[in-house]
Amino acid sequence: MANTFDVIIVGGGPAGYVCAIRxxxxxxxxxxxxxxxxxxxxxxxxxxxxxxxxxxxxxANVVSHDAKELGVEVGPVKTDYGVAMRRSRRVSEQNSKGVxxxxxxHKVAVLKGSGVLGPNRTVRVGKxxxxxxxxLVIATGSRVKGIPQIGLEIDKNAVISSDEALFLExxxxxxxxxxxxxxxxxFADIFNAFGTKVTLIEVLPRILPLEDxxxxxxxxxxxxxxxxxxxxxxxxxxxxxxxxxxxxxxxxNGKSECIEAEKVLMAAGRAVNTENLGLxxxxxxxxxxxxxxxxxxxxxxxxxxxxxxxDVAGPPMLxxxxxxxxxxxxxxxxxxxxQPIMYDNVPSVTYCHPEVAxxxxxxxQAKERKLDYQVGRFPFSANGRxxxxxxxxxxxxxxxxxxxxxxxxxxxxxxxxxxxxxxxAVARQNEYTxxxxxxxxxxxxxxxxxxxxxxxxxxxxxIHI
Amino acid sequence: xxxxxxxxxxxxxMEEGRLVEWKKQEGEPVAVGDVLAEVETDKxxxxxxxxxxxxxxxxxxxxxxTVPVSEPVxxxxxxxxxxxxxxxxxKANGQRTTETMRPQPAQAQGTQPAPDRTQxxxxxxxxxxxxxxxxxxxxxxxGATASRTPTVAPPAPGTRVKASPLARRIAAERGxxxxxxxxxxxxxxxxxxxxxxxxxxxQSAAVISLPSAKRPPVSTEAPYxxxxxxxxxxxxxxxxxxxxxxIPTFYLTSEVDMERVWEAREALSTGQRGGQEIKVSFxxxxxxxxxMALRQHPACNAWWQDDHxxxxxxxxxxxxxxxEEGLITPVIRHTDQKRLQEIAREAKDLAxxxxxxxxxxxxxTGGTFSVSNLGMLDIDEFTAVINPxxxxxxxxxxxxxxxxxxxxxxxxxxxxxxxMSCDHRVIDGATGAQFLQTLKRMLExxxxxxx
Numbered sequence: 001m002a003n004t005f006d007v008i009i010v011g012g013g014p015a016g017y018v019c020a021i022r023x024x025x026x027x028x029x030x031x032x033x034x035x036x037x038x039x040x041x042x043x044x045x046x047x048x049x050x051x052x053x054x055x056x057x058x059x060a061n062v063v064s065h066d067a068k069e070l071g072v073e074v075g076p077v078k079t080d081y082g083v084a085m086r087r088s089r090r091v092s093e094q095n096s097k098g099v100x101x102x103x104x105x106h107k108v109a110v111l112k113g114s115g116v117l118g119p120n121r122t123v124r125v126g127k128x129x130x131x132x133x134x135x136l137v138i139a140t141g142s143r144v145k146g147i148p149q150i151g152l153e154i155d156k157n158a159v160i161s162s163d164e165a166l167f168l169e170x171x172x173x174x175x176x177x178x179x180x181x182x183x184x185x186x187f188a189d190i191f192n193a194f195g196t197k198v199t200l201i202e203v204l205p206r207i208l209p210l211e212d213x214x215x216x217x218x219x220x221x222x223x224x225x226x227x228x229x230x231x232x233x234x235x236x237x238x239x240x241x242x243x244x245x246x247x248x249x250x251x252x253n254g255k256s257e258c259i260e261a262e263k264v265l266m267a268a269g270r271a272v273n274t275e276n277l278g279l280x281x282x283x284x285x286x287x288x289x290x291x292x293x294x295x296x297x298x299x300x301x302x303x304x305x306x307x308x309x310x311d312v313a314g315p316p317m318l319x320x321x322x323x324x325x326x327x328x329x330x331x332x333x334x335x336x337x338x339q340p341i342m343y344d345n346v347p348s349v350t351y352c353h354p355e356v357a358x359x360x361x362x363x364x365q366a367k368e369r370k371l372d373y374q375v376g377r378f379p380f381s382a383n384g385r386x387x388x389x390x391x392x393x394x395x396x397x398x399x400x401x402x403x404x405x406x407x408x409x410x411x412x413x414x415x416x417x418x419x420x421x422x423x424x425a426v427a428r429q430n431e432y433t434x435x436x437x438x439x440x441x442x443x444x445x446x447x448x449x450x451x452x453x454x455x456x457x458x459x460x461x462x463i464h465i
Numbered sequence: 466x467x468x469x470x471x472x473x474x475x476x477x478x479m480e481e482g483r484l485v486e487w488k489k490q491e492g493e494p495v496a497v498g499d500v501l502a503e504v505e506t507d508k509x510x511x512x513x514x515x516x517x518x519x520x521x522x523x524x525x526x527x528x529x530x531t532v533p534v535s536e537p538v539x540x541x542x543x544x545x546x547x548x549x550x551x552x553x554x555x556k557a558n559g560q561r562t563t564e565t566m567r568p569q570p571a572q573a574q575g576t577q578p579a580p581d582r583t584q585x586x587x588x589x590x591x592x593x594x595x596x597x598x599x600x601x602x603x604x605x606x607x608g609a610t611a612s613r614t615p616t617v618a619p620p621a622p623g624t625r626v627k628a629s630p631l632a633r634r635i636a637a638e639r640g641x642x643x644x645x646x647x648x649x650x651x652x653x654x655x656x657x658x659x660x661x662x663x664x665x666x667x668q669s670a671a672v673i674s675l676p677s678a679k680r681p682p683v684s685t686e687a688p689y690x691x692x693x694x695x696x697x698x699x700x701x702x703x704x705x706x707x708x709x710x711x712i713p714t715f716y717l718t719s720e721v722d723m724e725r726v727w728e729a730r731e732a733l734s735t736g737q738r739g740g741q742e743i744k745v746s747f748x749x750x751x752x753x754x755x756x757m758a759l760r761q762h763p764a765c766n767a768w769w770q771d772d773h774x775x776x777x778x779x780x781x782x783x784x785x786x787x788x789e790e791g792l793i794t795p796v797i798r799h800t801d802q803k804r805l806q807e808i809a810r811e812a813k814d815l816a817x818x819x820x821x822x823x824x825x826x827x828x829x830t831g832g833t834f835s836v837s838n839l840g841m842l843d844i845d846e847f848t849a850v851i852n853p854x855x856x857x858x859x860x861x862x863x864x865x866x867x868x869x870x871x872x873x874x875x876x877x878x879x880x881x882x883x884x885m886s887c888d889h890r891v892i893d894g895a896t897g898a899q900f901l902q903t904l905k906r907m908l909e910x911x912x913x914x915x916x
Contacts, residue, residue: 404634431629
């Protein structure tokens with residue numbers, strides 16, 4: 001039957017398309033339903049274009065602030081957000097084409113349109129009904145959301161989200177960013193480098209509230225030095241949106257103040273795409289928080305043979321977590337016995353400058369759980385390679401369980417932290433202790449030496465400090 | 466396409482198996498499910514069956530060889546397939562597997578700088594076993610092994626354990642033997658979560674203490690004879706060390722008057738119509754009484770689980786059976802719900818098959834309390850070693866007539882001494898004593914069994 005597949009995946013983002021490839025590899029007849037572009041938010045309006053813009057921001061900062069000291073005179077620096085934006089679009093375009101190619105290569109059918117679930121693993125796309133023999137996988141992802149209650153509804157003009165920020169031709173003169181998680185911090189970095197006067201507002205006491213407090217401190221200092229107004233522990237009480245500006249009424253420790261900005265960028269949380277999906281008809285239940293309810297071991301929903309992966313299946317809402325869930329579901333459906341996902345070992349990365357990357361517990365979490373731990377730290381200011389690159393901001397911090405040497409958590413702030421965290425991800429996945437990390441010889445001079453040194457420091461044996 | 470046949474894990478604790486006998490010879494056709502060989506595991510002799518059909522192209526090991534789990538033992542291919550090329554490939558693969566696996570313990574130890582950390586986590590290598598299995602390898606492989614691991618003696622294959630560094634440290638700290646833990650990581654690697662439920666008595670156990678019936682052969686020339694450890698002897702050693710070491714055991718002894726049980730058994734045996742009914746032994750009656758007493762004292766029907774105690778709502782009595790090479794404890798399930806006739810029949814069947822070493826793993830695991838009886842060997846009383854994770858075991862002595870004071874005069878009565886070993890982490894003195902008292906009352910008045 002033309003409309004029957006072994007596995008049908010609703011949503012072609014990083015969870016869905018990876019699930020499709022793995023299913024096809026395992027010999028299952030697979031289809032992906034995508035209403036927009038393959039690659040989802042990640043490839044088109046998320047991870048990839050923001051990283052392209054962040055690289056532009058990085059180059060802008062290097063030539064403006066460092067080049068002269070490095071012996072490279074470049075004259076007065078002029079930035080053009082429109083050029084950077086169009087380049088980021090080309091990168092996204094290439095990546096989305098890449099996913100299309102991968103679908104073809106693996107003979108995955110791509111069904112264009114919005115999928116609506118019916119009972120017994122059926123799904124309707126337009127007028128066509130499709131039947132999944134083995135598994136129907138929901139991977140519809142999430143989207144940005146505003147806070148209409150206080151007057152901050154995304155109007156795509158004065159109040160924007162990342163969706164719009166990624167397509168601006170010109171940077172605004174002033175920008176207030178509401179929410180200082182990864183997205184908020186990354187856009188603060190980008191627009192600051194392109195000359196915008198940025199105010200970064202976070203209701204929790206510090207920016208990057210999910211990261212270790214020391215990481216937040218280091219980024220805060222770096223941002224303030226670059227002229228970003230960091231306002232943590234500040235609540236937006238009310239917003240008044242005019243045509244070309246927004247007034248925000250702020251409340252910081254009971255004190256009221258008012259700021260104005262040309263635009264407000266909403267970066268406070270995301271909403272999952274669970275509406276108009278036919279979940280009720282399919283018998284798929286939601287959790288109290290609005291995610292799709294799944295069995296954590298199998299990712300199967302309350303409807304037999306219907307699975308949920310990626311953002312819709314619950315936090316952390318990260319592309320790489322979704323991709324892994326896609327692989328696991330494909331293998332389960334093919335009758336394999338994949339290793340369970342270690343949800344406490346999903347790396348978290350913010351690509352601002354300096355970058356922040358972490359895995360496992362923060363020190364505060366270790367403290368809350370009353371664990372007996374020892375912190376090891378090593379600052380990049382003491383690392384040879386970091387000095388050669390003139391990028392000495394940041395540190396490596398390892399939280400070691402005192403009794404068994406387990407790496408409870410690791411936090412890296414610094415240039416290339418996003419690339420360095422995986423040494424510790426591998427270590428934790430394989431249950432290496434800090435001693436195995438130290439025993440592995442680290443090349444000199446590298447930034448990664450700081451990891452080995454932090455491991456040693458947790459044992460009281462640090463060498464270069 | 467040629468398929469490699471690998472040594473499979475045929476019991477929950479099996480790490481290697483001895484290939485006893487090839488049931489299919491080279492060149493013979495095989496179908497999926499055919500028995501290829503008999504394999505002696507640490508518990509029993511089991512069948513290795515074909516997972517692919519075709520022709521058995523090559524035996525990669527000789528009968529008698531000991532092979533670690535997941536190493537290849539044979540090649541199955543298409544009937545017309547070029548035997549030489551295929552077997553060559555098979556052999557090469559096999560050797561590669563062997564070679565890549567051999568240095569692993571050395572690497573693992575190499576990453577552990579402090580020798581005192583590795584020691585408690587793995588059993589010391591048993592020289593006879595090591596020697597025996599080494600001799601089954603080719604000299605070239607022996608040479609390679611020796612040259613790669615000059616300082617660290619390779620652990621005997623039976624004790625090689627794949628475990629994460631963290632799991633090793635936790636095991637060392639808690640005094641766990643990783644050899645008894647089933648790994649859930651990639652390729653059965655033991656990771657920290659596998660130790661969460663593992664007490665010193667992680668596995669459902671198969672052995673308790675009974676003297677081995679077989680004596681080592683006596684040589685007239687040499688001052689001693691080295692006898693290689695069999696799989697079951699290795700397991701017994703490991704399990705007993707595990708048991709007597711970390712389990713804080715105490716013992717309670719009580720003497721029971723068995724006159725009424727004796728009379729009841731005599732009366733019922735003579736009244737038997739023969740045919741389907743079989744003779745009920747004293748041990749069967751004790752097992753039934755233990756099960757009924759456990760119903761009243763669930764505190765004794767429990768497993769020690771390291772971070773928790775599992776109190777069983779079902780009663781499954783394990784019974785120790787001496788077999789030629791040692792002992793094993795088959796389980797009579799739902800003992801409390803079975804009639805004496807059923808218990809007797811099941812006990813006879815299980816004991817018989819245990820001696821033939823034909824028990825399936827599920828038949829000797831999952832007991833909740835054990836009974837061991839040495840009465841038939843004229844033992845008056847003894848203490849038995851707890852069969853972890855169970856928390857108690859009852860050791861039954863012989864029934865003997867002895868003079869007993871009875872209302873101002875001395876009478877001859879049939880008496881039996883029973884000793885209960887209790888894991889004090891689960892059972893306290895009075896708890897155990899109350900259970901024993903109920904049991905004594907039941908045996909002294911068998912009507913109490915159905916009261």
